[in-house]
Amino acid sequence: MLFRATGGVAAFVVMFAASSAARADEGMWTFDAFPTAKVKATYGWAPDQPWLDRVRASAVRLTGGCSASFVSGDGLMLTNHHCVQACVQEQSSADADYITNGFVARDRAKELQCARQQAEVVTAISDVTARVRAAIGQLTGPALVQARNGTIATIEASTCTDRETTRCEVVTLFGGGRYALYRYRKYSDVRLVWVPELAAAAFGGDPDNFSFPRYGIDAAFLRAYENGKPVATPQHLTWNARAPQPDEPTFVIGNPGRTLRLITADQRNVQRSLVLPFVVSFLSEYRGRLITARAQNAERFREGFEELASVENSYKALRGELQSLNDETFATMLDAQEAQLRSSKTARLGRGAGDDPWQAIARADRVYRDIFYDRGFLEQNAGFQSTLYGYAKTLVRAAAERDKPDAKRLPGYTQASLPLTEKQLLAAVPVYPWLEQLQLEFWLSKTREYLGADSPAVKRLLGRESPERLAAALVAGTKLADPAVRQALFTGGMAAIRASDDPLIRLVLANDATARAVRERYIAEVDAPISAAQARLTAVRFAAYGTDLYPDATFTLRISYGKVAGWTERGQPVPPTTRFAGLFDRATGQEPFRLATAIDRARSSLSPATTLDFVTTNDITGGNSGSPVVARDGSVIGAIFDGNLPSLGGTFGYDASVNRSVAVSTAAIEAALQTVYPAPALLAELHQS
């Protein structure tokens, strides 16, 4: 399954991003710059503006880090099973284990709320580059960042004044080369309609993840509500339960989360030699701890499912990225592209008022290396995956930030972003104490390991305690699992925070000055100079290659084009589609290759020839999970849920010969709804459209 776009695991590796001209099928294009001519030249046809407008209006961003699309007039959304796992996990209990058994809402009243999820549809895009640039002027350092973030906050707050139903977001593209204002219609009540059994959705589990041939029905349906009723979505994709045809053109509309294709060779070196080796090793140990802890009893096994699935997915994706950067051929190709640009006539443009942008970035990278662990453990990923620590940090920060004018607040606490922050903070979701303790213990012990037992910051966290004892005491003592307690602290503001004796609030307060200091150093010495240099690099690129370039992924709406096509691996052709017959062949009876119970039961009524999954050349990445695969006629024929192993290097560069996206076909979902998990009402709704 694809790397979701957000969350603590991913956050460690996010830097910025600021290529050469795109090759065939390459690119995650913004809707205001679709490469019509190129698509027409390649496929003999290209979408016109009404076509683009229609699919854009049907495309959904899920704030949990995924994509989706409306597929009925009543707010029904198609996405992936792994995009709703957290919700299914929250709604499950020993008596109602929807992870294992799947879930079908018998009627709309039985649809289950996903408390932390929000659906967002782009309604307008406008270029605000001039306004942000004017605010930045000749500023540098923290002043640059302050001016940039302040202007962004002001634009967002002043454009979307109705924050109940709209959200505004200024998106930084080309690492600061362009700024675009995205206006969204938002739906903050999202409910679960249907998921298959885990064994059907994730057949093959971690061994099959990021590989193909593949046999998973990684699909789910959600529904957007407003005022307790399904929202009317007249603009939606037509459900088309037919098999994909070899070489037919396909369009994927979704929200790719993060690519690093425009970073410099120096930045890639930081990833290859520091960031990725650290994260891969760090996640490995966490994975090991989780696997063993989860195996202790049936309850933990169920409760720990989503967390382990998520970490295994991230681990595999990031390990693939590291392998791609350690591949000499790939690395040499990327470096050569940069060398070509750097030696081009236009490179002098980059120097502009300042010095060489490549050198400026390399200088900033030296600071980035110096503060990498401090920033990671104390600020960016403080508390690691602990939900409770996250609550405490949000509460402490929200109290401080809400006392400031909007333009001076930290991102996430501005007027425009607070509604989602608040929704996620106050959502009533279960917390598993054993998991929280494991996460806090792991974070504290790794913080000590990487920063050193003698680090003053570590001493402020641990005092004379061990990570094991402190984690146990924090989980035993905190009351933050209770939404009412969080609500009171949120409402009470800084006075309530200061008066609180909650041990997690105290811990976050003890760490906060250090955390803010490393954040500020990062802003002044890394973010600001890289931002300025990347704006100059974008000018160089535009001058060298024209402005028909796509920016790096930013978890905002993009469209990619391509076709249904397999590839060649070690001299053997990999066909582009799989069928139910292949699933039956591959089943061993043991996890994760066990045939799902309901599929086994319905086996005789399933046609072995029905297409299950398929691959296309569309250029996608994590965050695209759940994206509709749209045919030329605008109908949906699948949902993206993964990439193949070679696509992991796609973070740094796209290779059309081997990079493939993996989708579950609407034909397979239709078969599942017909005979495996009978859902006649849902089918009727899909076909009504």
Added chain:
Amino acid sequence: MLFRATGGVAAFVVMFAASSAARADEGMWTFDAFPTAKVKATYGWAPDQPWLDRVRASAVRLTGGCSASFVSGDGLMLTNHHCVQACVQEQSSADADYITNGFVARDRAKELQCARQQAEVVTAISDVTARVRAAIGQLTGPALVQARNGTIATIEASTCTDRETTRCEVVTLFGGGRYALYRYRKYSDVRLVWVPELAAAAFGGDPDNFSFPRYGIDAAFLRAYENGKPVATPQHLTWNARAPQPDEPTFVIGNPGRTLRLITADQRNVQRSLVLPFVVSFLSEYRGRLITARAQNAERFREGFEELASVENSYKALRGELQSLNDETFATMLDAQEAQLRSSKTARLGRGAGDDPWQAIARADRVYRDIFYDRGFLEQNAGFQSTLYGYAKTLVRAAAERDKPDAKRLPGYTQASLPLTEKQLLAAVPVYPWLEQLQLEFWLSKTREYLGADSPAVKRLLGRESPERLAAALVAGTKLADPAVRQALFTGGMAAIRASDDPLIRLVLANDATARAVRERYIAEVDAPISAAQARLTAVRFAAYGTDLYPDATFTLRISYGKVAGWTERGQPVPPTTRFAGLFDRATGQEPFRLATAIDRARSSLSPATTLDFVTTNDITGGNSGSPVVARDGSVIGAIFDGNLPSLGGTFGYDASVNRSVAVSTAAIEAALQTVYPAPALLAELHQS
């Protein structure tokens, strides 16, 4: 603590090894090539031959992967706590927890046998290069390896005919540039005399490991026995419980296990981009699984101690190696050294009869990369750390190999090496089923992850089972934990093996053909060409720099010279010694910074000014653990137990400015024996000498 020289964890990273001239204090020198002139020039004094002969006769190799020295006339040996941890673990139970409480033998009759340990003292070294070279002649590929290994087996078997008390070993130096026959007096009955509490030996635990200032009493005493009596060791070092003096010359005599200083840039690239990233991530997950499994109850916590300590130590050492190769300054320096040699006038010598040796090695490395995971999971590290799998593999291999003539057997099964193999196979030591299951499950699941669920080799191992279920069934079903069962299978040879229905024997048999095939491919396409190329590279080096070079470490006896000296870290001087006062300051009350119970009790009688640990410039690495630090007068003033963090890059190159070895002082051990763990008889024995 230093990386021990042997064992499964280390085995993944071992390749071969084949520099420029050594700088001040650099080098792990063989006793037949001590750089007397260089030492004299640096220190104004150098040991003469009688001095060297004396210390050599006192120096001990412990087959568990460590070093030691005789320090009394009755076979008493000084080594490290972490070198005897496995033995202490084996001897411990809930009622007698010697790990936690330490152990002092009240009298010699109470000394505890370390069933798998053997002590070995070099008695003669002779050059057999000509004989091995003559056998190799112009052979290539498997024939080269066969001729080489066959000749080595013949030399060993014919020289040491008394295999009860002697052992012969032909050591490959300079990756095949030289061959030396080492003759050992061996003592296969080794007993535990004294160890402190773990909290004293390993104060600071993993956080302090590979760092300095340091406050551990990582010391232990063993005794060599023969025919039930302590052996007489008239040649031993004089115990000298004085503090080390700044800048005084020090000599370290021991068995460094593995350095890779003579590998080519291409081989370093294999380490940096493939081997080390894999091993670091692999060990991380194993570490995570162990930490959580061990924390489940007090019994597992005790039983899992040695395994976790060992894996954490390996992890930290290997991560340090990877970091050093990812350090651009360090990597550039190493590459420049190679470039200089390669462009030298003598480089043409390397081409000799064949082609360029650097290119030949790079070609072999491509095969090495291709078969790395197959070889690692199916042959070299099959079963990973599982003791039971190791028994099964040894039994299956021994049965097959003993039916062959000596010269055709696999290493480890020749007449010369079988006695130690047999001793380790038949030793009665406890096996912990939960740990075995964890290890087998981890190995099986990672094998599937790296080789793929569709690999025929994986299918031969797993059939239709999951790693979890198969591991549980293997541990529940095998009888190999019983030494009598192992003895019967060993004695019964191939007939008994074939007749066995033990599930682990069946599993090893099922895997054996694949395992042998990948081994043979490695020999033919990696070992043989690299061996031939490295012999030519050695000729180039000798021609360029003279023959006063030291070979890479091979877990055979070496001597290094240096002095007591701190270093400068981030502009701050690190003093060369620590005292008990520092230990008291650093204690927090919580593991692993808890003051040992007995030290706390004896605190008032311990002088805070007594030297605890110290650092020297001696060039050492894993396997040197337990090595005596010998003063100019031939007395012992400490035992090496670690290196500092910068010393981890020492695997690839020595940097005199920051590379330091860490030793526990005899003064600290003496204080411990006097007041903390009163051992008057032991003290008397030490002072008698």
